[in-house]
Amino acid sequence: MISSFFNVETMLLVYPMLLRGLWLTLQLAFWAVLLGLAGGVLLATAYSVGGRIVRFLVIIYVDAFRSLPPLVLLIFLFYALPFLGLGISNYAAAILALSLNGASYYGEIVRAGYSSINRGQWDAFTATGMTPLQGIAYVILPQALKSVKGPLAGNTLELAKATSICSAVALPEFLRSAQQAQNLVYNSTPLMMVAVGYLILLWPLVHLVTRMERRSH
Amino acid sequence: MDRLAYYYFNLEIMKASLGPVLEGLVVTIVLAAIIVAIGLSGGVLLAMLRAMVSGWMEIPIIIYVDVFRSLPSIVVIVFIYFALPDAGLTLSPFWATAVGLSLVLVAYIQEAMWSAILAVPKGQWEAGRATGLSDLTIVMNIVFIPAFRIAIPAMTNRAIEITKGTALGSVVAAQEIIAQAQSMQSMYSNPSPLTLAALLYMALFAPAIALSRMLEKHLRRDLR
Numbered sequence A: 001m002i003s004s005f006f007n008v009e010t011m012l013l014v015y016p017m018l019l020r021g022l023w024l025t026l027q028l029a030f031w032a033v034l035l036g037l038a039g040g041v042l043l044a045t046a047y048s049v050g051g052r053i054v055r056f057l058v059i060i061y062v063d064a065f066r067s068l069p070p071l072v073l074l075i076f077l078f079y080a081l082p083f084l085g086l087g088i089s090n091y092a093a094a095i096l097a098l099s100l101n102g103a104s105y106y107g108e109i110v111r112a113g114y115s116s117i118n119r120g121q122w123d124a125f126t127a128t129g130m131t132p133l134q135g136i137a138y139v140i141l142p143q144a145l146k147s148v149k150g151p152l153a154g155n156t157l158e159l160a161k162a163t164s165i166c167s168a169v170a171l172p173e174f175l176r177s178a179q180q181a182q183n184l185v186y187n188s189t190p191l192m193m194v195a196v197g198y199l200i201l202l203w204p205l206v207h208l209v210t211r212m213e214r215r216s217h
Numbered sequence B: 001m002d003r004l005a006y007y008y009f010n011l012e013i014m015k016a017s018l019g020p021v022l023e024g025l026v027v028t029i030v031l032a033a034i035i036v037a038i039g040l041s042g043g044v045l046l047a048m049l050r051a052m053v054s055g056w057m058e059i060p061i062i063i064y065v066d067v068f069r070s071l072p073s074i075v076v077i078v079f080i081y082f083a084l085p086d087a088g089l090t091l092s093p094f095w096a097t098a099v100g101l102s103l104v105l106v107a108y109i110q111e112a113m114w115s116a117i118l119a120v121p122k123g124q125w126e127a128g129r130a131t132g133l134s135d136l137t138i139v140m141n142i143v144f145i146p147a148f149r150i151a152i153p154a155m156t157n158r159a160i161e162i163t164k165g166t167a168l169g170s171v172v173a174a175q176e177i178i179a180q181a182q183s184m185q186s187m188y189s190n191p192s193p194l195t196l197a198a199l200l201y202m203a204l205f206a207p208a209i210a211l212s213r214m215l216e217k218h219l220r221r222d223l224r
Helices: A008-049 A052-067 A070-084 A090-115 A120-127 A132-147 A149-169 A174-185 A189-215 B002-008 B011-052 B055-070 B073-087 B093-119 B122-130 B135-172 B177-188 B192-223
Strands: none
Touching (some): A008 A052, A008 A090, A008 A174, A052 A090, A070 A090, A070 B177, A090 A132, A132 A149, A149 A174, A149 B135, A174 B073, B002 B192, B011 B055, B011 B135, B011 B177, B055 B093, B073 B135, B177 B192
C-alpha cells in the first residue's frame, strides 16, 4: 500500500514533472479568472444599462454557458473548430473555454451586485456631471463588487478547480502531469501527490469562501 | 456558410449518431439521478448529525467536507478509477463517476444545509431546550424545516453544478453523452455529434437553471 501511494522513490523521480504541471495550472487559473471576471463585469454592465434586446441577449448568454458543462465546451472548441480551419492550440482553447464559462457565472453574480445598489445612486452621479461610464466605474461597480464578494470568491474557487478539466484535451497541467507520471512508474503515488497538492493549494481558499459566505447570512 | 452547416449541423450525421448519443443521454440521466439522490440525502443527514454532535466529533465531518470541496471533481473521479485499484478497490467507469460525484455533492449539500442551520435563530434552540426537548427532537421538529427552506436555493444550484460534472465521466470512459458523441465524431470525422451533445446538455440543464432561478425568487418573496 505504502509503495503504491507514498512511494518516496517515485516522488523524487516525478516531482519536477508535477511542478511543471502545477505552474501551467496556475497560469490557466490566472487567465481564466482575469478574463472571466472582465467578461462578467462587461455582461452585467451591458445588462444594467442596455435596453430590452441587450438584456435578453445577456440572459441567453449566461443561461446557455451555465447549462453547458465546461468540459463539453472545451471539447467542442478543441475538436470541432479545426474543421472550419480555425484550429487553435489546446492552451488557447482551454483559456477560451474557461473564460467563456467563467464570464457567465461572474456575470450572474455581478448582476446581482448591481441590483443591490439603490437606483438613486445612478441619479446622484448623473447630477454631479459624471458620464454613465465614469459613474459605473467609480461609484456603482466598486460597491456592487463589494456586496457580492462572497459569491465572487466562491466562483473563483470553482474556476480554479475547473482548470483540471484541461487534462482531457492533453494539456499537461497538474492532473495530466500526474497521469503521465503514473504511466511512467506504474503506481498511484503521482495521483496521490496531485490530490494532496490540490488540498494544500485550495483548502485555504475553501476556508476563506466559507467564512465570507457565512458572514453574508 | 455551407461548410458551417456541413460540419456542425449535418443532419444526416446527427441522425446516424442519434442512437448512441441518446444511449449516452440515458446514462447521464441515470448517473444524475443516483448522484442527486445520494448527495441530497447524505448531505442533509450529515448536516443534521453535525448539529447534534459536539466538540471533536464534528472534526471528521469538517475534514470530509473540506477535502471534497477542495478537490476538483475530475481529480476525485480519476483517483477512484486509476488509483484505488492499487488499494484493491476496482470500480467500473460508471460507478467511479457515480461514487466520485456523490462524495463531492454530499460535501456541498452538507455545507449548504449546515450554514442554513446556523442561520436559524439561536432562540429556537433555546426555546426547545427550555421545554425539555432532546437535541434530536429539536433538530427534527424545530430547526429542520426552516433550515431546509433557507438552504433550497444553494442546494439546487449545487445539485445542478455537480450533475453537470457527469460529463467528466467521459475521461474514465463512462459512456455518457459526450463520450458517445466523441466516438461518433471520430467515426464520421465530422463534429456534428458534438453539436448534438452540446444541444442535449442545454436541453437538459437550461430548464433546471431557469427553474432554480424561479424557485429562488419565489422563496425570497416567501421569506419576507
